[in-house]
Amino acid sequence: MNLVHTSMLLLWSWESLKAFELVEKENVFQKTPCPAFLMFDNAAYLSDMSFELPCHCKPEEVASVVWYYQEQLGSHHTKVLTDFDGRMVVDSGQVRVGSSILARFSIRMFSLLVFRAQPKDSGLYFCGTRHGDYFYGYDVDIQSSQKMIAAFIDQDQEPPKDEKKGNLLIFTTFWEWTHCDRCGVRGEQWRIGLCYLNKPGLSPRFQKTVPDVVSCGSHAVPRNLRIMAGNHHPPELMIRSCMVPCKEKPQVGLLAVYTLISKLGSKPWVPKVPIQYHKHRLGYRLIISCPGARPEHAVAWDKDHLRLYRTSFLKGVNRSMRVFIDHGNQFHIRFIQLNDRGIYYCWREGEMVAGFRLTVTSRGRYYPSLSDPETRYALQAALVGYAFITAVFILIHFCRCCCYFFTCCPDL
Secondary structure: OHHHHHHHHHHHHHHHHHHHHHHHHOOHHHHOOOOOOOOEEEEEEEOOOOEEEOOOOOOOOOOOOEEEEEOOOOOOOEEEEOOOOOOOOOOHHHOOOOOOHHHOEEEEOOEEEEOOOOHHHOEEEEEEOOOOOEEEEEEEEEEOOOOOEEEEHHHOOOOOOOEEEOOEEEEEEEOOOOOOOOOOOOEEEEEEEEEEEEOOOOOOOEEOOOOOEEEOOOOOOOHHHHHHHHHHOOOEEEEEEEOOOOOOOOOOOHHHHHHHHHHHOOOOOOOOOOEEEEEEEOOOOEEEOOOOOOOOOOEEEEEOOEEEOHHHHEOOOOOOOOEEEOOOOOEEEOOOOHHHOEEEEEEEOOEEEEEEEEEEEOOOOOOOOOOOHHHHHHHHHHHHHHHHHHHHHHHHHHHHHHHHHHOOOOOO
């Protein structure tokens, strides 16, 4: 009987080893051979978004990859993006806007992640080895949100129509609608549209999902057409109202205890979400970001019980806006006033996630620095004024010299 059990155990172990052998042989890179001639996949994103570029093919013997970046095809200025030298994994929440791409990337499982991309990051990305062998390439187009056009569906507004000039068609490709940004109350949802164009005869080296259709900033398009399309057809945003119920969550911990106490009579004030306290000086600028939110997320803002809808508070709705929400879902107050005190709640993907209690003070010493927008603006205004006065001074003396040498006008 022991011999039978031993035989069954050996057979089971052998089958298990065969199963593990099959799993080890499963390799995605064996199924995707690298092209003999380097091609580029076209991909378009909105500024401040984070994107991932998978290395779809590589030889089996290559254990780690290096990513290269070129602004123009064939450029002699190539940036090497590698983590061979002990580079730490980047935390997307700590990435600063405007920093170099060398401080905003990470390589995970052969894929390149770029955080908070900017229009200057547009270009060609190559997956390869440290010896300069390329396997796969991307043609990345980061479109700026500075001139984004918003259309409110509830107000019967429509996005701009497509433009056709000869055999060139410029149009907008819209993403899917986001989730409703609030639950239990009226919310909003939106969809982002990026600029694309259709032109016969584009370079076959750039792979396209639809024949002869690429994003407006693609390197398959001649430079003059890229500039023209970007200036005349910026990204678009469509916004509409929505209403969804909230998902009930079981109360645990302190919240359940507070609920029990409230039923017994005395109900203490319990914040709905974690509250962060912030003290800000009167008259200065404030920018608040929703924790864990990205530009493509459905994000909403409330002040106490007031809903701050994009219909009234989206950047660009009015020419002079002191309080607004930008296209990256950040909340701005240009200069703080006393009536700005309160709690600002942040919704993400239809769920309230955080609150910011703002206190306004006019006391305390303030040390200006060049990193402050107000300081930079004051310096810029002073320099412009100084340059203007200098120019007027030089012009007056130049006229006096002319009158003195040519005696063509009376003495001054």
